[in-house]
Amino acid sequence: MSGTREIKPKIRRILSRELPPGLLEALPKHWVMVGDVLILPIRPELEPYKRRVAEVYARVIGAKAVLRKGHIHGETRKPNYELLWGSDTVTVHVENGVKYKLDVAKIMFSPANVKERVRMAGVAKPGELVVDMFAGIGHLSLPMAVHKKARVIAIEKDPYTFRFLVENIWLNGVQELMTPYNMDNRDFPAENVADRVLMGYVVKTADFIPKALSIAKDGAVIHYHNTVPEKLMPEEPFATFKKVAEDYGYEAEKLNELVIKRYAPGVWHVVVDVRVSRKGEQNL
Ligand SMILES: C[S@@+](CC[C@H](N)C(=O)[O-])C[C@H]1O[C@@H](n2cnc3c(N)ncnc32)[C@H](O)[C@@H]1O
Known part of the structure; x- marks a missing residue:
């Protein structure tokens, strides 16, 4: 895992060798971590490269799985995520001294x-x-x-x-x-x-x-x-x-x-x- 300030340049450096140059600007600038699961907004132009992009973000940030953000829907407020990398989306998120265990792919947080x-x-x-x-x-x-x-x-x-x-x-x-x-x-x-x-x-x-x-x-x-x-x-x-x-x-x-x-x-x-x-x- 890298320090926060080095994350974006490091990701860019790795992906600049693999993505068409114009697409570097489309890389996500913001993301959310729930426990050690990363929620990444990926723009449509990155569709063909989404899994590799997710893998690089996960390795640099130190996440065990990456989900692409979707919409929360229905009576039980289920999120609609696409799993881009990793397999285990159950994690423990610690906030304000409280431990929240959840399956980020299936439960709203x-x-x-x-x-x-x-x-x-x-x-x-x-x-x-x-x-x-x-x-x-x-x-x-x-x-x-x-x-x-x-x-x-x-x-x-x-x-x-x-x-x-x-x-x-x-x-x-x-x-x-x-x-x-x-x-x-x-x-x-x-x-x-x-x-x-x-x-x-x-x-x-x-x-x-x-x-x-x-x-x-x-x-x-x-x-x-x-x-x-x-x-x-x-x-x-x-x-x-x-x-x-x-x-x-x-x-x-x-x-x-x-x-x-x-x-x-x-x-x-x-x-x-x-x-x-x-x-x-x-x-x-
Ligand atoms: C959006 S989550 C909210 C969690 C939390 N209260 C918050 O505000 O962050 C709403 C939860 O209510 C549950 N729920 C919806 N309708 C319900 C009902 N009629 N009785 C009990 N639980 C219900 C859903 O399954 C879901 O887990």
Whole structure:
């Protein structure tokens, strides 16, 4: 592996002997490492050379596998990567003192959400009960258990992702604090239990607001994520949350709102922290 500053010149030097000269400018200038798996954006003009380009990047950077970036899709947010080099895409990514084991080729892990993962470690309180409705591999809730000793119920419906969630709970030594459930959160039976609810999901999160309200205790905080077309901001996504909450007999108070990242052209991934209370039950 080379030092960061030598990486690009070294790659260029090696590939200048193999690629047509005009194509050197098309080489990727940015990449992402998740554990020791490299995610590389490769432009179409490099198609005939993509495997060799991936191999050179992997050897110089020190990665065991290289994936070409695709789009994340579907209900279980599966990434759509092309494996360009190597074979083993299971790795352990360490961030903010938390170990995340995952299969990078098959499970979403967005480096752009790092601030939110760190923020969740900051807002959690020791002993409170957090229900993570879309737990994934524990992206948002592992930091809360690891750093704040919050108790967590982590619900994940995809069986493959769930295996890593369970492994990560043990890997981080928080098995006394975190309880994983491999189920659809709509079937989660407990009501009125959570001090905090995580809704780390996008596109269709609004459909799950009634379930989140039923899981939340009176006065709980819900971290409501969604994707919002720019033209509907800043009213959305809180306006929809408030409307649904009112229809179900709750007051919703916006505590905080943050833009996490650009999701698509003109569409932003936003999180709103909302305190919910049953109508007529405040200040009792
Ligand atoms: C995009 S990942 C988010 C991970 C993490 N919460 C975050 O924000 O970084 C969403 C996860 O929710 C799971 N999921 C989707 N619908 C679900 C449902 N109805 N019940 C439980 N899990 C669900 C998916 O399988 C996926 O692993």
